[in-house]
Amino acid sequence: MLNIPETTELIQKIRTRKEIKQLASHVLSKTMLEKLGDGAKIVEFKSVILNYADKNENANLRLKRELYREIKIPSYQVRDLLEINKGFFKKLVDNQILVSSYQKKWTYGMVKYFSYTNILRCIHSSEFKELKKNYDANHEKNVKRAAKANKTKLEKGVHMLESFDFRIRKIEPDLIYRKMILTKLNHDKLVEEEYPEKYYYISSPSYEGLDSAPEEDRNRWVDNYIRHHLTNYDKISDYLGQIVFKQYMYDNLLSDWVTKQIRTVYPFYKRNTYVSQYCKH
Template sequence: MCLTLPSLELLLNRIRKAELQNLAELLLTQRMFETFSSKSKMVDYRAAIMKRAGNNKLVRAKLKRYLYSHVTTTATDTRNLLGVNVRFFNKIQNLGLICATYAEKNPFGSGEVKYFTYADIVKCYENAVFKAEKAHYDATHAKNQQRAKKAAETKFAQTKAIIDNLDIRVQKVKSAKLFKNALDSKLKFETEKYYERMPERMDWELPTLQDLQNAPVADQNRWVDNYIRHQLTNYDDIDIEGLVGVHQMYAADLRAKMTAKIRQVYPFYRMDTYVQNYLER
């Protein structure tokens, strides 16, 4: 694992204005300050410092040391940088491998918010005890991940087997009656929804049967499909919610299985062809 810290430019942006001028006096040359004083506009110390650090390795090293020892980050960011969980992080704190620079009351809850300098993070990361403990942690973590992966694969296989063995039943209704039944079902659904949502607060009117009969063909085909799936099959009675992987398998397995089974009885299902080919206008 490689310790990836924020860039010096990002860290410099987190330095307070009061500190920024002191840092500029530490890193910039007298000539640069004389140049600044000859200009009437506000001095961009950050840009000047980064330019100076980019042209001089010693200045860059000084800037790095300063930022690492002055800029702090939260415990969460520190854990992420070190690649450890809360339990392991508490352990290395108890071992004295890393200590918070300061803590303040959590404004959004109970307890304290601890802050750590990047210098302390680097020091901890390079500590031999940390490296040994981290190696053991990584090995254990890898084993746990492998076990979790195998367990998930087993659960996935079990879910797929359940879906493959589902008994999907489809009730047959004459094609000519489907349209009327589908519109009646749609109208009932809209009526229930209308009164559940308190019509006095709504800006739309309850549709009539005639409205549904004059609706676009694409909508009518969808209503027929919905009627078949929800009223003429046991789709709504299938209880597989909560099974591992069920949402990933829904489109590829369950929905495909349901569609294939329904099309054995209603070939036009999900084909957007019922109204055009089966309905006498």
């Protein structure tokens, strides 16, 4: 079933007085329009329209018809709505089964926009139903094939990660905090020197400022310090980047594997508990 937003959500996409007055002229009676007057606010128009449509079935049908015709969504939202891929979407557009209302130029190219009216007309057409039937059958096979391929890639990725000599330098947990603060302070001072405009409206970095930062931030800094300064994670990550490892869905795999390794030495890693456990203020 097509998951089209409710009228209460669609009407919020109308932002101008011209649009809301045009919508009101199709939904409200002449008496109601006169009572509202030209000086009514947009929010007042919307409230009256929704209340009237809620009580009057014919008004509700008129409201839906006008909103479906006037509200347009970009192509990527249409694909999500129809649950189809780019190839099938292109076939629908090229064969005029799905017709766009207009197209708009963005920085990454031209984007087509479609009204809900045209989307509904498309899905109720015999051409769409036949194509969608074949698409669903092939799509299910492709999903299974992709899942099998991904499983194979994951197994290869796990095997590759386990072949690395992942090293973790162990120091007392209560000593990590001061080392982390000093390391971050040096880093922030270098950034301030290189990009002074970044600190134009804020104070220069200081030990006291970092030490009084929100607990969540300090926990994250400790995690970053452990990963980048107490392990050989960066060397492994750089190597994997060179062999196009990260292009294959392995980002989460690498992160999970590193987390598991680090927690054998520092159990608090990425658990947001370090500051409360080791910092006494």
